[in-house]
Amino acid sequence: MKKTAAPVVHEPHLIKDAVQLVDAYPKVYLTVDCVIFGFEESKLKVLLIKSDLEVFQAKLSLLGDMVKDNEELDDAAYRILKERTGMNDVFLDQVRAFGHPARHPGGRVITVAYCSLLNINHHELKIHDNDLHWHSVSSLEEMAFDHKEIVDYCYAWLQKRIQEHPLGFNLLPDKFSLRELQNLYEAILGVSLDRRNFRKKFASMDLLIDIDEMEQDVPHRPGKLYKFNFEKYEKGKRKWVGIDF
């Protein structure tokens, strides 16, 4: 799941040299912030809390925490997600680092943003500390720190990413209808798509498994349900070459 660099073993006196060299420089605090997107009622949402810090007067904030000694960045992100939502069966991708010198009132704090997508209905929020809640992405106003900038950047990253990778299926139930899938793409990309062409597109990719079940409890004609064929997708990954800008 995660890449781990080979452990490095060095002679003690050489390590001492390295330590001395490094020692003259300033240190910074290191945090990880999780931008956790979810999908509900055909709307894209993001998981937020109210900031602990008095200075921000309960402005909205991302889920973040300091990285521990000897903790991988990836591990820290998964830890935070787990601590805040109780889950660990979710992918998480590093997006980039944010390091403006004045972004945190408590000193210089570098943060590494991680992005995730999950299905709101699959993951009941059991912890409501700091008013943890799903917030509509489209109505985000002021946030604590530079978190608005981070969310904006991650949202753009997500829009690009979802067009090239099958992330969306993490937001849907295991079994989903084509309408649900289309609503998802429309919500995230902020566009409307032709229903027939959308269905043809996915039919031609041949990555959906028709499980021969129908929707239940919908107030109209029920649609077929599908699963995503992750196995076939993994096998068929190709390297695409094509200049386009």
Next chain:
Amino acid sequence: MKKTAAPVVHEPHLIKDAVQLVDAYPKVYLTVDCVIFGFEESKLKVLLIKSDLEVFQAKLSLLGDMVKDNEELDDAAYRILKERTGMNDVFLDQVRAFGHPARHPGGRVITVAYCSLLNINHHELKIHDNDLHWHSVSSLEEMAFDHKEIVDYCYAWLQKRIQEHPLGFNLLPDKFSLRELQNLYEAILGVSLDRRNFRKKFASMDLLIDIDEMEQDVPHRPGKLYKFNFEKYEKGKRKWVGIDF
């Protein structure tokens, strides 16, 4: 050129709270590493030095340095590029952060990788400290720290990036022939492309300006020279939507 967050002004006692909160946590060192790709003799190269640290026994290393107090990450990257190569007319993109706890023998050092492309012949290396030199990307062996991993990641990032953004023109002379352009793409992507289709592709994009000059001093029929129409490109940026994976 760079985004700068708005300066934040807070009441002193609130800042004190924030400082105290943060103070309990571990700090880390922060560096920036520049992965500077260049192009020469139809080969992609990367700018490297020999590591200062005795512990690495002169293994190859990226151009990196500690970030200063109150220095933006972006600024640090531009500073390092300038200090090492004497240039500042080059774009530079953040790729991602690398933070394995044991990646540096001197303590916990988080590094943020920046990637750049430049024209080797435009930028003579005036400083040869630490055996600064252009190294072939294809023959990279062991490197200091986790720098091999960083280069590999940045190379993959670059391959994707150059297909979607007109980065390549930074590596070429102001005036270039279509053959030079094609060689560049073939070298970076590691593929061979059909010459006619390649030319048609760029002709249809209509982003090359025919400057009505010919190559000089080539041992064969000279080709036409072009410039890239950056202005038109900037105007015509469109948001593309299309699912493809």
Next chain:
DNA sequence: GCAAAAGTGTTGTCCTTACACCCATGC
């Protein structure tokens, strides 16, 4: 005149888009 690369066009295939009608179900 020979080597090396420039320059150019056509065809078939595939993908994308635009668009309209009938069907199944719940109420």
Next chain:
DNA sequence: GCATGGGTGTAAGGACAACACTTTTGC
């Protein structure tokens, strides 16, 4: 029977892949 969305087909246009010959220049 009406509202809601499910499900399907076709035609046109555009992009891309495959492919070969003539031209210009240096030597």
